[in-house]
Amino acid sequence: MKNIFWFACVFILFATGLVTAQSTPDRYPIIPRPAQLIQQNGAFLVNVSTTLQIPAQPAEVRSMANHLAEAINRVGGLSPTINILSTPTEPGTNQIQFVLRPDSSLGSEGYRLRVSALGIQLEANEPQGLFYGLQSLLQLLPAPNLGTTQLVEIPACQIRDKPRYTYRGLHLDVSRHFFPVSFIKRYIDQMARYKFNQFHWHLTDDQGWRIEIKKYPKLTQVGANRPETIVGHYEEYDPQVFNGKPYGGYYTQDEIREVVRYAQARYVNIIPEIEMPGHALAALAAYPELGCPNTDGKPRTYAVATKWGVFGDVLCPSERTFSFLEDVLAEVMALFPGPYIHIGGDECPKQTWRNSPFCQRLIRREGLGNAHALQRYFIKRIDSFLVSRGRKLLGWDEILQGSSPRLKLSAGATVMSWRGIQYGVQAARQGHGVVMTPDKFCYLNYFQSDPGREPLAFGGMLPIQKVYSYDPTPAGLTPAQQRLILGAQGNVWTEYIATPEQVEYMVWPRAAALAEVVWTEPNRKDYTNFLARLAPYHLAQFRAEGVNYAASALTTLPKERLLSKATNKPYILLTQPHPSRPDHGGMLTDGIMGTLGGYEVVDFVSFWGRNFGVVLDLGQSQPVQTITVGFVKYTARDICLPRQVDLAVSDDGQTFTPVGTFPANAAEQGRRGIVRMPFALPAGIQARFVRVLAQNVGRVPAGMRHPGAVAKLAVDEVTVD
Numbered sequence: 075m076k077n078i079f080w081f082a083c084v085f086i087l088f089a090t091g092l093v094t095a096q097s098t099p100d101r102y103p104i105i106p107r108p109a110q111l112i113q114q115n116g117a118f119l120v121n122v123s124t125t126l127q128i129p130a131q132p133a134e135v136r137s138m139a140n141h142l143a144e145a146i147n148r149v150g151g152l153s154p155t156i157n158i159l160s161t162p163t164e165p166g167t168n169q170i171q172f173v174l175r176p177d178s179s180l181g182s183e184g185y186r187l188r189v190s191a192l193g194i195q196l197e198a199n200e201p202q203g204l205f206y207g208l209q210s211l212l213q214l215l216p217a218p219n220l221g222t223t224q225l226v227e228i229p230a231c232q233i234r235d236k237p238r239y240t241y242r243g244l245h246l247d248v249s250r251h252f253f254p255v256s257f258i259k260r261y262i263d264q265m266a267r268y269k270f271n272q273f274h275w276h277l278t279d280d281q282g283w284r285i286e287i288k289k290y291p292k293l294t295q296v297g298a299n300r301p302e303t304i305v306g307h308y309e310e311y312d313p314q315v316f317n318g319k320p321y322g323g324y325y326t327q328d329e330i331r332e333v334v335r336y337a338q339a340r341y342v343n344i345i346p347e348i349e350m351p352g353h354a355l356a357a358l359a360a361y362p363e364l365g366c367p368n369t370d371g372k373p374r375t376y377a378v379a380t381k382w383g384v385f386g387d388v389l390c391p392s393e394r395t396f397s398f399l400e401d402v403l404a405e406v407m408a409l410f411p412g413p414y415i416h417i418g419g420d421e422c423p424k425q426t427w428r429n430s431p432f433c434q435r436l437i438r439r440e441g442l443g444n445a446h447a448l449q450r451y452f453i454k455r456i457d458s459f460l461v462s463r464g465r466k467l468l469g470w471d472e473i474l475q476g477s478s479p480r481l482k483l484s485a486g487a488t489v490m491s492w493r494g495i496q497y498g499v500q501a502a503r504q505g506h507g508v509v510m511t512p513d514k515f516c517y518l519n520y521f522q523s524d525p526g527r528e529p530l531a532f533g534g535m536l537p538i539q540k541v542y543s544y545d546p547t548p549a550g551l552t553p554a555q556q557r558l559i560l561g562a563q564g565n566v567w568t569e570y571i572a573t574p575e576q577v578e579y580m581v582w583p584r585a586a587a588l589a590e591v592v593w594t595e596p597n598r599k600d601y602t603n604f605l606a607r608l609a610p611y612h613l614a615q616f617r618a619e620g621v622n623y624a625a626s627a628l629t630t631l632p633k634e635r636l637l638s639k640a641t642n643k644p645y646i647l648l649t650q651p652h653p654s655r656p657d658h659g660g661m662l663t664d665g666i667m668g669t670l671g672g673y674e675v676v677d678f679v680s681f682w683g684r685n686f687g688v689v690l691d692l693g694q695s696q697p698v699q700t701i702t703v704g705f706v707k708y709t710a711r712d713i714c715l716p717r718q719v720d721l722a723v724s725d726d727g728q729t730f731t732p733v734g735t736f737p738a739n740a741a742e743q744g745r746r747g748i749v750r751m752p753f754a755l756p757a758g759i760q761a762r763f764v765r766v767l768a769q770n771v772g773r774v775p776a777g778m779r780h781p782g783a784v785a786k787l788a789v790d791e792v793t794v795d
């Protein structure tokens with residue numbers, strides 16, 4: 075009787091057109107896009123008597139059903155009953171069924187989802203597959219509409235889905251800035267929604283040690299705190315400015331266990347990273363004896379870093395250091411049950427080792443030959459230790475440095491290729507597993523839109539479309555080598571990301587594009603289709619949850635033009651620009667300003683150790699009141715303001731009359747920027763030709779970052795009013 079009633083309701087809804095089928099991507103806005111999705115007319119409409127049917131075992135399916143019931147309740151105000159079945163039953167109408175059923179084509183993460191007007195079946199081999207099917211199903215519910223309940227209508231379809239890669243990662247640096255457990259959980263929630271399954275937790279670095287280690291309490295007592303932090307970008311101020319505010323934080327082991335459990339329930343494995351032998355100033359500040367001693371044998375002193383970059387002070391490859399690291403890693407392994415332990419390995423300058431008599435003796439004793447091989451010896455020791463404990467080493471691509479047959483890493487050692495893709499190719503050819511994370515496609519700390527309008531970021535430029543375009547499997551590998559490409563990962567370095575809101579801004583929606591890179595087969599990828607799924611559905615979801623996604627990732631902003639009497643007028647340069655920063659033709663009067671936003675000096679004409687001179691031809695004699703010239707002041711890169719600017723005008727282009735000399739403060743310290751200098755001329759001047767001569771200061775003045783270096787002038791744009 076109940077069923078007949080329900081059929082009648084569905085019939086009426088169809089007949090009255092309340093349920094309509096549209097064949098557009100936004101009817102099935104699933105990200106990442108499933109391997110196969112057959113769109114069908116009609117929909118399943120959840121009503122007051124819809125039930126969720128789940129198996130009694132394993133218990134984790136129960137929390138998935140709860141999750142779905144809560145989502146249905148949020149959207150539609152309905153509270154479906156969850157029935158736990160001891161034996162699977164035949165599909166019944168008005169049921170949403172979760173079924174574990176063998177299907178060898180789906181693997182451990184794949185699933186099948188069938189939605190019809192009669193009911194929904196979600197099937198998988200493993201709970202993890204059910205979990206991913208659930209994520210897809212949740213994305214078929216209506217988008218949240220704050221404050222109102224809606225009909226819970228789920229469009230009919232048949233989906234078969236499984237991932238392209240087994241490793242689908244996001245990373246978060248909690249050393250440069252620290253983020254509370256509540257935020258880490260939220261980050262994991264968002265990851266799980268997009269079917270990421272690896273969270274790479276960058277727990278230690280020069281600027282802070284963030285994990286409690288019982289045997290070495292000073293790691294957090296000392297190493298988790300810094301007295302202050304650099305203000306703005308590394309190169310923004312000259313000299314650098316610091317905020318004077320102590321900064322610190324770390325996770326207790328109890329908190330870590332809680333996060334690991336939380337992630338497990340969402341099928342996210344956590345990979346802890348303990349950096350060595352470089353990026354270890356926080357550890358050295360706590361235990362200076364881990365560094366190479368001075369030549370007089372006394373330990374050196376170290377401080378937790380207060381600015382960014384790569385530091386020459388690194389761990390000494392001594393037995394004391396190795397036993398420290400083994401103790402630390404033993405505690406780390408007790409907290410993190412996953413197969414991989416990340417040991418960093420990147421950006422380890424070798425000068426300290428080259429200067430160290432101890433290291434030189436070690437290089438000779440071990441027949442290593444040089445400091446690069448010493449790094450390999452270091453990594454190999456840790457690799458062997460991890461293998462002896464049943465784990466696998468994961469490291470940045472520098473772990474490939476200094477290789478020799480004797481220092482071969484274990485077969486399970488896995489390489490994260492970040493300085494491009496070539497190290498991933500090299501590692502796969504050597505038989506190592508590879509996680510691709512090339513900065514140009516995967517560094518989510520890079521700008522995502524016009525740097526002039528974006529908040530402070532590391533630099534670089536990674537628009538969402540470029541993320542989307544990435545294919546992690548490089549060309550030129552054999553099929554066996556291709557199988558070693560485990561997947562890819564987005565990295566989130568937090569030098570310029572101080573708050574949870576800013577993490578979300580940098581990560582979403584770009585990580586949704588990356589989710590599709592690592593889940594979806596290339597032949598199913600389509601950027602336009604992706605955008606149609608992303609907006610408005612996923613953006614509405616972000617808004618409903620207060621996720622601070624970057625709307626700017628999806629806007630393309632035309633550059634504003636700066637118009638004047640000089641726009642597009644011809645000119646001749648009187649001095650030669652530096653060949654690396656030439657005038658590509660008309661740059662000074664094209665109406666388009668150069669930019670600095672991405673910490674790149676873009677579209678300025680530069681004069682290194684030379685003056686700048688130009689004659690503009692305005693075409694006909696006319697009143698000239700103000701001449702404005704844009705100069706870059708970026709003394710951290712030796713770009714100084716001119717010493718003085720001399721202006722002259724002419725009607726024939728031959729004989730020039732001086733109309734003003736203007737001093738400029740080339741020795742000015744402070745913030746970098748584009749300084750547009752307006753020069754007002756005496757009243758009543760008429761001219762066709764305008765000459766600008768700007769005197770280079772010659773050498774970078776005292777008080778700047780590189781006093782005495784060859785000074786550069788960078789110029790754009792010249793306007794006349």
Ligand code: ACM
Nearest residue numbers: 420421470492567
């Ligand atoms: C890195 O970005 N230094 C791995």
